[in-house]
Each structure stands twice: as C-alpha cells, then as structure tokens.
Amino acid sequence: MSRAWGVFTSNLASLARLGHSFKVRRDIGPRPTTLLELYEFEACPFCRKVREALSVLDLDVLIKPCPKNGTRFRPEAVERHGKAMFPLLIDADAGVAMYESDAIIEHLHTRYGSGRISAHLTGPQTLALSSLASIVRSGKGQNARPSRQPEHPLELWGYDVSPYSRLPREVLCELELPYIQHNIARGSAARPAFKEMTGKLQFPYLLDPNTGTGMFESDAICAYLEKTYAL
Ligand SMILES: N[C@@H](CCC(=O)N[C@@H](CS)C(=O)NCC(=O)O)C(=O)O
Numbered sequence: 001m002s003r004a005w006g007v008f009t010s011n012l013a014s015l016a017r018l019g020h021s022f023k024v025r026r027d028i029g030p031r032p033t034t035l036l037e038l039y040e041f042e043a044c045p046f047c048r049k050v051r052e053a054l055s056v057l058d059l060d061v062l063i064k065p066c067p068k069n070g071t072r073f074r075p076e077a078v079e080r081h082g083k084a085m086f087p088l089l090i091d092a093d094a095g096v097a098m099y100e101s102d103a104i105i106e107h108l109h110t111r112y113g114s115g116r117i118s119a120h121l122t123g124p125q126t127l128a129l130s131s132l133a134s135i136v137r138s139g140k141g142q143n144a145r146p147s148r149q150p151e152h153p154l155e156l157w158g159y160d161v162s163p164y165s166r167l168p169r170e171v172l173c174e175l176e177l178p179y180i181q182h183n184i185a186r187g188s189a190a191r192p193a194f195k196e197m198t199g200k201l202q203f204p205y206l207l208d209p210n211t212g213t214g215m216f217e218s219d220a221i222c223a224y225l226e227k228t229y230a231l
Contacts, residue, residue, distance in 0.1 A: 009138070048130045072176045149176075153180050
C-alpha cells in the first residue's frame with residue numbers, strides 16, 4: 001500500500017466514524033491509579049469501540065496487541081483469562097478482567113466518567129460503522145508478522161480516530177509490540193504536558209525507551225518500527 005493511499009484510506013476510516021471521538025468528554029471522573037491494560041487488535045471493530053471509549057474518557061492504556069496468529073499476547077490472554085476473544089480489558093484498580101465490548105464501555109464510563117455512556121459508542125449502527133472503518137483499511141492491523149520483542153513497552157501519543165495515528169498503530173499491532181497508548185484527543189488534560197515535552201502539539205509521537213528514540217511523523221515512525229523490529 002503506497003503512503004498516499006494509506007493516508008487516504010485512513011482518513012476514510014476516520015470519516016466512517018462520522019466525526020465522533022475527536023474530543024474528550026466534559027464529564028470525566030476519577031482516574032485509575034494503575035495503568036489499564038487492553039488485549040486487542042487494530043482491525044477488530046469491537047476493539048475500536050473500546051479504544052474510542054478510552055480516548056473520549058482521556059484514559060491511557062497499555063496495549064497488548066493480539067493480531068490473528070499472534071504468538072505473544074494471544075496465548076497470554078488465553079492462559080491468564082480463559083479465551084481468545086478481543087477486546088479484553090484488565091482494570092487492576094477495579095479488580096476485573098472483562099470481555100465484551102459493550103460491558104467494557106459501560107464499565108469505563110461508570111468508573112471513569114459520569115456513568116452516561118457516549119451515544120456514538122453503542123448500538124448496531126456503531127458496530128456497522130466501526131466495521132466499515134476496518135474494511136477501508138483492507139485488513140491492516142489484523143495479521144501478525146515476525147518481529148523482535150522489545151524489552152520495554154513503547155509509548156505512542158495520539159487518539160483512535162486520528163488518521164495519522166492509525167498508521168503506526170497498525171504496524172505496532174502486526175509486529176505484536178506492546179505500547180502505552182497516551183490518549184490525547186482534543187480537550188485532553190495531557191495536552192499541555194505533551195507540548196512542554198516535545199515542543200509542539202502534533203500526533204502521532206512515538207517514544208521508544210529501548211533505544212532512546214523519540215519522533216513525530218507517521219511515515220517516519222512506521223519506517224522506524226519496521227527497521228528496528230520487523231524480521
Ligand atoms: N461480543 C463481543 C465480540 C468480540 C469478538 O467477536 N471479537 C473478535 C474479533 S473482532 C474475536 O475475538 N475473534 C476471535 C479471534 O480473533 O481469534 C464483543 O462485543 O466484545
């Protein structure tokens with residue numbers, strides 16, 4: 001897939017979500033003291049709904065990518081929690097490991113929001129549009145590819161419906177690289193600190209603590225991930 005086509009279809013995928021999930025909700029609640037963990041894969045429409053919920057609730061999360069035929073976190077999910085179904089959320093503060101996207105979305109809004117669930121994250125039309133977003137990306141972020149395992153999780157600043165943030169997420173997923181997703185949608189409380197750290201407000205931004213590399217620009221990030229981790 002050429003770079004221009006990749007950017008175009010990633011924009012189409014965001015359009016399929018009808019402009020939802022760009023902004024943090026005004027009624028966010030308490031923050032977790034332990035980082036949330038999500039077993040998921042990028043192309044899964046159920047996972048997308050949960051990633052958007054995390055984004056509108058301004059919550060960071062450790063992503064454990066579970067693409068099809070994955071050999072790292074898929075077996076871990078089954079061994080620890082019983083089945084290979086995604087998304088699977090681990091909320092250590094609440095002491096829960098949860099399957100089922102609608103139940104996860106309700107849990108997140110109840111515990112970390114006001115309890116009022118974002119209308120655009122529920123119902124059959126949401127699933128249909130989320131599936132459409134996956135279709136226009138033609139299976140990107142769905143199947144595992146061989147890779148080197150990093151010692152520490154990488155860190156990515158962006159948010160789910162940001163078209164340029166999607167491109168590195170797909171690579172992180174296919175290479176089964178764990179990463180902390182710092183959600184930073186419009187209105188995020190994390191924006192000032194991010195600007196202070198990097199000097200500008202632009203997403204995605206990747207930090208790789210394994211090599212001390214930090215970078216903007218989705219094409220540079222994708223190329224870096226391929227060069228450093230793909231086998
Ligand atoms: N009702 C579940 C459905 C989840 C589901 O079917 N997820 C698919 C991926 S989109 C899955 O886990 N498939 C099994 C697999 O990938 O091995 C939910 O809403 O979370």
